Amino acid sequence: MKLTEQFKFFNQAKIISGNKGLNNIPVELDDYNASKPLIITDKKSVEKKFDKIFIKALSDSNLIIGALYGSVSNEAKIAEVRELVDLYIARGCDSIIAIGSESSMNTAKAVNLMLCEKKDFLEIKDVNQNLKPLIGILTIDSRDTFTTDIVTVDARTLQSNYLFPNVVIIDPRMVKGGSEESVVERSLLALTQSIEAGTYGVNNPMNDSYIYSANQYIYENIKVLSKNRQETEAAVAIANAVYMAGVAFSNAPTGIAYALAKEIHKLTGESIGKVAAIILPHALRWINGKKDNGIKDKILQSLIGIEGYAKTPSEKRSIMVIDEIENLIKSFPKSLPSNLKDLKLQRYILENIANIIPDKIEYKITAKECLAIIDAAWSSEKEKV
Amino acid sequence: MDTQKYYEFCTRVKTISGHNSLEEIPQALMDLNAKSPMIITDKGVSAVGLIQLVQDAIKKSKNKIEIKVIFDDVPADSDITTVNEIAKLYKEKGCDSIITVGGGSPMDTAKGVNILVSEDADDLMQFTGAGAIKRRLNPLIAIPTTSGTGSEMTLVAVIADHSKNKKMAFTSYFLLPDVAILDSRMTLTLPDFLTAPTAMDALTHACEAYTCLAKNPLSDSAALFAIELIRDNLLNVIKKPKDANGRLALANASALAGIAFSNSMVGMVHTIGHAIGGVCHVPHGVAMSILLPYGLEYNLHKTGHLTGELLLPLAGSEKFAAIPKELRPLKSIEIIRQLNEDLHKATGGRHSRFLSEVRNREGTQMIPKDKIRDIALTAQNDGSIFYNPEELDLEDLIMVIEAAWEGVPIDRKKIKMSKETSKVKIKI
Amino acid sequence: MRIENYPEIIPGKNPFKKIYLAIFLWITGRAIQAAARTDRVVKKEFEMLPDDFMLYLGVSPNGPGFVVGKDSNGKAKYMGAKLKGKSITLKMIIKNIEAAFLVFTFQESTAVGFAHDRFMVSGNLDEACRIGRVLDIVEIYLLPKIITKLAVKRYPNWKQMSPIRKHVGRVIIYTRAILGF
Numbered sequence A: 001m002k003l004t005e006q007f008k009f010f011n012q013a014k015i016i017s018g019n020k021g022l023n024n025i026p027v028e029l030d031d032y033n034a035s036k037p038l039i040i041t042d043k044k045s046v047e048k049k050f051d052k053i054f055i056k057a058l059s060d061s062n063l064i065i066g067a068l069y070g071s072v073s074n075e076a077k078i079a080e081v082r083e084l085v086d087l088y089i090a091r092g093c094d095s096i097i098a099i100g101s102e103s104s105m106n107t108a109k110a111v112n113l114m115l116c117e118k119k120d121f122l123e124i125k126d127v128n129q130n131l132k133p134l135i136g137i138l139t140i141d142s143r144d145t146f147t148t149d150i151v152t153v154d155a156r157t158l159q160s161n162y163l164f165p166n167v168v169i170i171d172p173r174m175v176k177g178g179s180e181e182s183v184v185e186r187s188l189l190a191l192t193q194s195i196e197a198g199t200y201g202v203n204n205p206m207n208d209s210y211i212y213s214a215n216q217y218i219y220e221n222i223k224v225l226s227k228n229r230q231e232t233e234a235a236v237a238i239a240n241a242v243y244m245a246g247v248a249f250s251n252a253p254t255g256i257a258y259a260l261a262k263e264i265h266k267l268t269g270e271s272i273g274k275v276a277a278i279i280l281p282h283a284l285r286w287i288n289g290k291k292d293n294g295i296k297d298k299i300l301q302s303l304i305g306i307e308g309y310a311k312t313p314s315e316k317r318s319i320m321v322i323d324e325i326e327n328l329i330k331s332f333p334k335s336l337p338s339n340l341k342d343l344k345l346q347r348y349i350l351e352n353i354a355n356i357i358p359d360k361i362e363y364k365i366t367a368k369e370c371l372a373i374i375d376a377a378w379s380s381e382k383e384k385v
Numbered sequence B: 001m002d003t004q005k006y007y008e009f010c011t012r013v014k015t016i017s018g019h020n021s022l023e024e025i026p027q028a029l030m031d032l033n034a035k036s037p038m039i040i041t042d043k044g045v046s047a048v049g050l051i052q053l054v055q056d057a058i059k060k061s062k063n064k065i066e067i068k069v070i071f072d073d074v075p076a077d078s079d080i081t082t083v084n085e086i087a088k089l090y091k092e093k094g095c096d097s098i099i100t101v102g103g104g105s106p107m108d109t110a111k112g113v114n115i116l117v118s119e120d121a122d123d124l125m126q127f128t129g130a131g132a133i134k135r136r137l138n139p140l141i142a143i144p145t146t147s148g149t150g151s152e153m154t155l156v157a158v159i160a161d162h163s164k165n166k167k168m169a170f171t172s173y174f175l176l177p178d179v180a181i182l183d184s185r186m187t188l189t190l191p192d193f194l195t196a197p198t199a200m201d202a203l204t205h206a207c208e209a210y211t212c213l214a215k216n217p218l219s220d221s222a223a224l225f226a227i228e229l230i231r232d233n234l235l236n237v238i239k240k241p242k243d244a245n246g247r248l249a250l251a252n253a254s255a256l257a258g259i260a261f262s263n264s265m266v267g268m269v270h271t272i273g274h275a276i277g278g279v280c281h282v283p284h285g286v287a288m289s290i291l292l293p294y295g296l297e298y299n300l301h302k303t304g305h306l307t308g309e310l311l312l313p314l315a316g317s318e319k320f321a322a323i324p325k326e327l328r329p330l331k332s333i334e335i336i337r338q339l340n341e342d343l344h345k346a347t348g349g350r351h352s353r354f355l356s357e358v359r360n361r362e363g364t365q366m367i368p369k370d371k372i373r374d375i376a377l378t379a380q381n382d383g384s385i386f387y388n389p390e391e392l393d394l395e396d397l398i399m400v401i402e403a404a405w406e407g408v409p410i411d412r413k414k415i416k417m418s419k420e421t422s423k424v425k426i427k428i
Numbered sequence C: 001m002r003i004e005n006y007p008e009i010i011p012g013k014n015p016f017k018k019i020y021l022a023i024f025l026w027i028t029g030r031a032i033q034a035a036a037r038t039d040r041v042v043k044k045e046f047e048m049l050p051d052d053f054m055l056y057l058g059v060s061p062n063g064p065g066f067v068v069g070k071d072s073n074g075k076a077k078y079m080g081a082k083l084k085g086k087s088i089t090l091k092m093i094i095k096n097i098e099a100a101f102l103v104f105t106f107q108e109s110t111a112v113g114f115a116h117d118r119f120m121v122s123g124n125l126d127e128a129c130r131i132g133r134v135l136d137i138v139e140i141y142l143l144p145k146i147i148t149k150l151a152v153k154r155y156p157n158w159k160q161m162s163p164i165r166k167h168v169g170r171v172i173i174y175t176r177a178i179l180g181f
């Protein structure tokens, strides 16, 4: 392996994963001298009684829950953020815990920013200080930017090292259940984030260690978990992958499949995980044609394991990666069609998106190339790219 | 990959790696709201001009950073009096941050100083033990000049109190440096007889992290990358010391191995190595090089399958694929022994292969045979023994040390094996 | 938003687990004292500890736990369940009740408990290692083999611990642990 170019890596989020992980919250908060958290969670989590499990796990501790707010909806909203700032202050809280969906985490981060920067969220331009201790509890609804250094509220996005949660907790009690579709969506979104993080940037072995672990966990567990959502080991593994992919995503340039999927999701409401997964192999085929940025052959090792990787001749490894991913996507016909056409998206919207992507990502790509990738994903034909 | 039933992992250090990453220091300090750093280092580092490089990088910048004071007198066996002295200087000169440049000793010292100045305390001892530090400390930037200890990535500081003949361990996530700068220029001048054992220390961190009880998926990946970087670069760098890419790769390997072991701990190689350091003052890396194959060998019936997996980064995919599963664990060990042989040759015999061969500058043997029992007794009380897969009592320790002293493999019949957990049958 | 709709919550308690742990730790504390007077190896480990040695082994944040130290004659002594007013040289604290329950019901061996970061150890690491070995031996005496095998890495074979030493020792330690002489 060669390391010639400069790279940076940062991950503030400590991970605690496994049996009784939730019960460590008091000790973790105590590290920061905190003992009165504000809990922010969402309707989905409350429906699944995650709030009750959470409170029970804090038994026999000296913690007092300042307040538990369980009404965050699918998107974080600025009005809600402002009210929660008041609630935090009124109760004399000293820390924040976000449980469940991305919107809960976004709300929590925005509250934290307002408290520390002493400004309205909409006026904050950048972050230059440590924030209040923030713990994220990853559940089956956590995905995408949950464990990243990004916050989005009302279409306003900020990114800063300080925006990572301090601790992320994965506890078997919070990561089991849900539908096959939800397993497929969240696992394949994580896979897209992780594989693209390892493809578009320079060699970065720190980030690569997150990427390879994420890939490996997803590949080894997605099929088991999509069949049986109560399988503890697989559920914990996939949750781990979501965390790792989030960290890797924060430390790498945004990839094309992800960027396209995000825009499509914004405009159509279609699941970002499904769209990203369908586009991923086509985007990879495109980048594999580039001189400098082929797919790193070690990605294959993280997908099919040491034995299979070692047996594959090195010149075939990149192509094998694409084939493997394509096969994986085809294994869930009930949850995931193999092309964008079958998602019933409007064709003209996709064309508009192809035009705006080149300005949204660091990697050089033309609108025409974007459209070619979309075209290929539209009808799942390999030749187009 | 096994899903670990439970693990914790934390690498809260911002890493900046490259051939010109020293130039990132001013911005890194600004990001941490600091502008008056103190430099803590030792005479060896400043004598070869490395502090000058740091100063130049800071001077070049437009940011208004001013190095308030340079303390370059950290002794090799730094202790609490040095820490107190530096802390006083820090306060007198009105510093607001620390840049520590060097190997393990300046880094541990700097961490200790940072506790005192951030907590505004006089007595370091009140901060020993888990959870004693309850607030973020002042900004700390670590710049390693050896590629081995991985201290820039660890949350531990070991500080001695010579007057009480004690070594105290401080552990806290707040002791992790805010930033680690890996710059190839900082290790370019490291002579081969130091490059080799320090890199072997890093290799040991990686191998032990991967095979010991507290392993976890993220440590595993970091460890595998570290081993691969060492395999691809160590011998080259020994032969071509000015190979900047190779140097940078080794610096990264050391940091990655540091990440791995700081989160998953180390086992018996360190247990015995620490004791040899304590009893006979043998440099840490030297003991690690020699003992690593013995640690893996002793634990074969427990973690042989993991040792077998190490063959991939140790030997590369072609060789790995060509060797059947049951033979891989022993092959991994053989490759490490061969690496020691190669390093011995490449350094003109200065890299030791077994304990009886270790000599100091005057040429006297550092580990006389009659010290083995003392070493074993000391080893029994090293914390890393908790994390070794198989139990080690006094008799076991003596048996392993004797073998490493002679330079012969362990007689496997002498190992008192508990239940076999290795997933591959080991063929002897 | 009406702030009153989001009241403060004080998490509950789990008395069953706490009582189990209190009893288990009480017996273990007593057993260490007894073993230090009965078992050769434990006795020796204790002799090597400094005179001011005092161990607290307990559960965060409010116990239960026990204190074992050296008395004025340098003998191991069980000193009650409370930390208060004692100068502890070695603290071994398990992070929460659930983690302690896993370790002390042997769902996780002591070694695995360490590997799982369940313990917070402060003080001299030398002492922690000695105590780790003492605990292993005490568990061998206190518990039937089938359970102790879960708790320790390597169950001693007869060469290392003769059955007589074990069974006679066990009876003595049991009585001493319960009666406390």
Ligand SMILES: [Fe+2]
Binding pocket: B149, B201, B204, B205, B270, B284, B288
């Ligand atoms: Fe080491």
